[in-house]
Amino acid sequence: MHVRxxxxxxxxxxxxxxxxxxxxxxxxxxxxxxSLDDFDRDTEGEKILVADYEGAVIGFISLWLPDNFIHHLFVHPAYSKKGVGKMLLNAAVTMLHKPVTLKCLTRNENALAFYRSQGWQIQERGEGKPGDYFLMSYI
Known part of the structure; x- marks a missing residue:
C-alpha cells in the first residue's frame, strides 16, 4: 500500500x-x-493524493493548498480500519504547512475519534450547511 x-x-x-x-x-x-458526479464538483481545484493497493485505488485525501486545509478524507469501506486513513493523513500533513486544519461534522463520531487519536485538536465549533462541525488543527 502506498500514497501517490x-x-x-x-x-x-x-x-x-x-x-x-x-x-x-x-x-x-x-x-x-x-451522485457519482459529486466528486468532481467537490474536489475542483484541490490537490488529491490517493492510496493505492496493488494497483487498486482504495482511498483519497483532497487538500486546499492555499489554506493548508484538508477538505476530504475517504477510504473505501472494505479497507476501513486498516491504516489507510492514517497513511493518507500523514502524507497530507507532510506536504502542508502547519498548522493544518480540517472540519469534521460533530455527528461523525468515528472520524472525530480517528483525528483525535492522530493528535488533532478541536479549535472551535461551527455551523454549516451539512450540519454542525468542529474546526480541528494539527500543529
Whole structure:
C-alpha cells in the first residue's frame, strides 16, 4: 500500500469511493441525492493524493493548498480500519504547512475519534450547511 498523486484514470474509482463512503458514513442525512458526479464538483481545484493497493485505488485525501486545509478524507469501506486513513493523513500533513486544519461534522463520531487519536485538536465549533462541525488543527 502506498500514497501517490492523483491521475485522471483514478476518477472512476474515486467517484465510487466518495459516493459509497458518504452514503455509509452519513447515515443521519438523506443521501438519496448523492451522485457519482459529486466528486468532481467537490474536489475542483484541490490537490488529491490517493492510496493505492496493488494497483487498486482504495482511498483519497483532497487538500486546499492555499489554506493548508484538508477538505476530504475517504477510504473505501472494505479497507476501513486498516491504516489507510492514517497513511493518507500523514502524507497530507507532510506536504502542508502547519498548522493544518480540517472540519469534521460533530455527528461523525468515528472520524472525530480517528483525528483525535492522530493528535488533532478541536479549535472551535461551527455551523454549516451539512450540519454542525468542529474546526480541528494539527500543529
Amino acid at each position: 498523486y492523483f491521475k485522471e484514470e483514478d476518477c472512476h474509482s474515486l467517484r465510487d469511493i466518495y459516493l459509497v463512503s458518504r452514503k455509509q458514513t452519513f447515515n443521519w442525512f438523506d443521501t438519496s441525492g448523492y
